[in-house]
Amino acid sequence: MKKIIYSLLFVLICSIGVKAQTLDRSIRPEAAPAKEVNIKDAQIFTLKNGLKVFLVEDKNTPLVYYSLQLDVKQELQGEKAGMNGLFSDVFGTATKNRTKEQLNKDIDMIAMRGGVHRGGGYAYFLKKYHDKALDIMTDMLFNPVFSQEEFDLNIGKYKTALNTLGDDAGQITNRMANALIYGKGYPAGEVETLETLDNITLADLEGYYNTYFAPNVARLVIVGDISLKEAKKQAEKYFGKWTKKNVPVAEYTIPTAPEQLKVAFANKPGAVQSAIDVCYPIQFNVKEADYDAASVMSQILGGSGTGHLFMNLREDKSWTYGIYTSLASGEQVGSMSLTSGRGAASVKAAATDSAVFEVLKEFKRIINEPVTEQELKDAVTYRAGNFSRSLADSETMAQFAVNIDKYNLPKDYYRNYLKRLEALTPADIQAAAKKYIKPENAWIVVTGDKQYADALARFAGDGKVQWYDYDVNPIETPKAEAANVSAEEIIANYVKALGGQEAIEKVNDYKIVGEMDMMGQTGTVEQYFKKPNMSVTSMSMQGMVIQKMAFDGTTLRVSGLQGSQELTEGKEFDAIKSGVGLAPEMTYLQNGYTLTVGAVEEVNGEKAYTLKVERDGNATTEYYSVASGLKLRSVQTIQSAMGEMQTVSDVGDYREVNGVKFPYEMTQSVMGQAMKTVVKTVEVNTGLQDSVFK
Structure with missing residues (x-):
């Protein structure tokens, strides 16, 4: 899986993330004509268990909104930093009365919006589904099942995000800023790491729930077409049996600004x-x-x-x-x-x-x-x-x-x-x-x-x-370490680490199938290659091809969500033509690339030679392990409608197939979004037909 995947990843992120784009803040809204706003006072009552309930009546809507908000100051996570976020992801995914699938089905059946998290939960629904919606909401709140399967799934996602943290400067700065603003001894300043995630257990999540979820430290707000009498009846029916308890209140050192810049x-x-x-x-x-x-x-x-x-x-x-x-x-x-x-x-x-x-x-x-x-x-x-x-x-x-x-x-x-x-x-x-x-x-x-x-x-x-x-x-201040090696030596060591030029040249064709995971969605990546330079790379989700690039040696065919086109020349065409195969690095110099060796840098804890690869105004920085010679990372700068940005691709878990090593894991990121691909199968020299590449 080589450079061709970079552009596919960018298209995939844009396709999935289009709804998350921010509004144009330069467009000024029109002034509101009224200077006084008619907002009704909340009607307030308290249940015997201490739950304080607020009702804001609104007869102009057929919808009802319930919001439960805990008001707690929990102990610091400390060596288990990351537990709070993990709790919210696992909590409410299943209950003692409903499996995950049944819960999702019941929510969809009444078109309810809702969920639960470490700070409480909410439900938004048509009034005619009042009892059904509250039954679902309170089932999630009061009868949660903390599943080991969900725990393992989500902690895996957290670790993937941390492993790709170095790809996004913005995320690193945000992480640093929070820790420096508040200090690591204040909840907002705690830093989750791979080590703290390993310290978290399913029992920790259950312990948090049993300690902090109580009616006497919560507020229930009801908004919509519902009378005070009805609100009292529903609150008592669905929340009245919730047992109050003594909830600990932690104290923190309140952070202060630095005395100097x-x-x-x-x-x-x-x-x-x-x-x-x-x-x-x-x-x-x-x-x-x-x-x-x-x-x-x-x-x-x-x-x-x-x-x-x-x-x-x-x-x-x-x-x-x-x-x-x-x-x-x-x-x-x-x-x-x-x-x-x-x-x-x-x-x-x-x-x-x-x-x-x-x-x-x-x-x-x-x-x-x-x-x-x-x-x-x-x-x-x-x-x-x-x-x-x-x-x-x-x-x-x-x-x-x-x-x-x-x-x-x-x-x-x-x-x-x-x-x-x-x-x-x-x-x-x-x-x-x-x-x-x-x-x-x-x-x-x-x-x-x-x-x-x-x-x-x-x-x-x-x-x-x-x-x-x-x-x-x-x-300590990072010190530049000279590489003391030529570009030709870096490439030669890489080829040797893969299995050697002779073994690589014996690979006439191959097929790679991988499973990708991105933004909570899974899909399939397939790549085919046949000598001398034919290739196909495609990404699909739920049976739909997101993007496909097929090159038969003379024509590049691009298809998918962004439409279809055929190319026989141009920068993209040339990049694909020269970038396919198991080790296109072997022909960098023959294909007109300029190679520049930089300093030794650290990539995921491993020292790596830096090699800048340039041609036709395009530049990629590649990192090769000093110890093994294998490629660890590629960073490519992309000019897009959203400006200049970088795609980062980390590769690892090399395994030998027919005498040649293939990377079985690849994690790529663009715009702060990461996609991890795990290779499931690699087939070599199966006699692929030319028709595959049309």
Whole structure:
């Protein structure tokens, strides 16, 4: 499975992930005409077991929404970090009364939306299915079966994600930022690793459920066409027998911002972009008197495609495809950070230090310069429009009821929201900026190629760059290690490691069939090859071909979800023609590639030679094990409609078939999404017919 799979993977990700694309934040919503909002007060009652119930009646909808929210402060996960997420994935997949299949069938039968997780659960359904829906919801909540099969399945996915962590600079920066903002001794700062995952058992999940799921630490919110009398009846019927218990309350050390600006860097060799964040903890939640002013301030600074950061770094400098601020509230502590809309903000690698300089400049600007009346008006209009539209969402109404109770807010807090927005002044925004924007007390967190690290030292209060591994452990400054080997020697060692040129040349044809797993979906990958250069590679899911590339030596035929085409020339055609076969690396020089040896880098804990392979403006960086000679990784830069990005392919578990080694595992990632392929069969010299490649 060679380079041809890269483009197939990109198409697959785009096909599956199209619904996850973010909205165009540069499109400003129209102003809501009303300044007063008619939001009904929640009617509140408490069951004998301590469950507090909130009812928000809405006679204008045939739907009913139930939301159960636990309010607990659990012990730190510590050496079992990752358990909380794993709990949510396993919890509620089956019950004592329903198998996984039956549960899914029952949910589909009434078109219910719902589920359970470590923080509670919810159900959204047509009122005529009231009893059926609550029976399903409470069955998941009160009769869960923690299956070893589900546990093993999900922990395998977690490990796959961690094994591919090094492929995505944004994920690494997010991981580092959380640990540095909050510290590893605070829940939001804990870091899951392969080691902590190995410490988790099924009994740990059951123990969490038995410890923290109790009615006396929960709120039940009901929104929809239901009277108070009916709500009391249903709450008692389905939740009244839930037994209360003493639930432990953990205490944490509340994180504080650093006393001076600090720089943290993680090395991602060969990265063409750097993922950056400027972040720190803040005391911030809806209880704060300046909560609205701070939210509007963040909107102006970096809340949309018209924010200061976006206009500077993207529109003016063209260093990034998106950069925004995230002012996040928290019951005990919140945070300020940067985001691209999907993860950490990414900038051109060569502009890393310049981008950080501009971010800090914009932070200082909003502190020192009052925003204009027009900026304030636009931001207020944007937030007012979003707020007004959100009122149609039952989940929003439920959260309003919880917030009013949890934070002891006035009953008319949300009814007066638009009035409070309209009353804001530029002076209010500047005051909020002075309170919450801390350019001198932040972490600058960057993941990128180490050659750009030293330029960041000038920002640090101590003049130093602090280095971290991907598990956010401090490490020594990486030192470049010369390869002291030629490109020809790297290729020769690789060919020898595969079995040698003579054994490779005896392979006249082969067929590889693998099983892929991506974003929770499984499928099949098939690859065929026949001398001299015929190949077919296809990906399919649920019997449907997602993408197929067939090359018969003269014509490249591409078909699948993106349509069909035939190519007889061009860069893609040339790349496929020269990139097929068991070891196309053997003919790099004959096919006009330029090979450049880089430093020795570490790939998945193993030292590897770096080899840059270039032709016709396209570049791939390949990594070959110093110890075994086998290829470990390929990184290819792709120009797409969404900008420049990298595909990363890790290969391993080489096994000998007919005297030649084939990789039996491949993990590839693009745009933060990983696909793992495990080879099931390899057949060599079976006499494949030419018709297979048409």
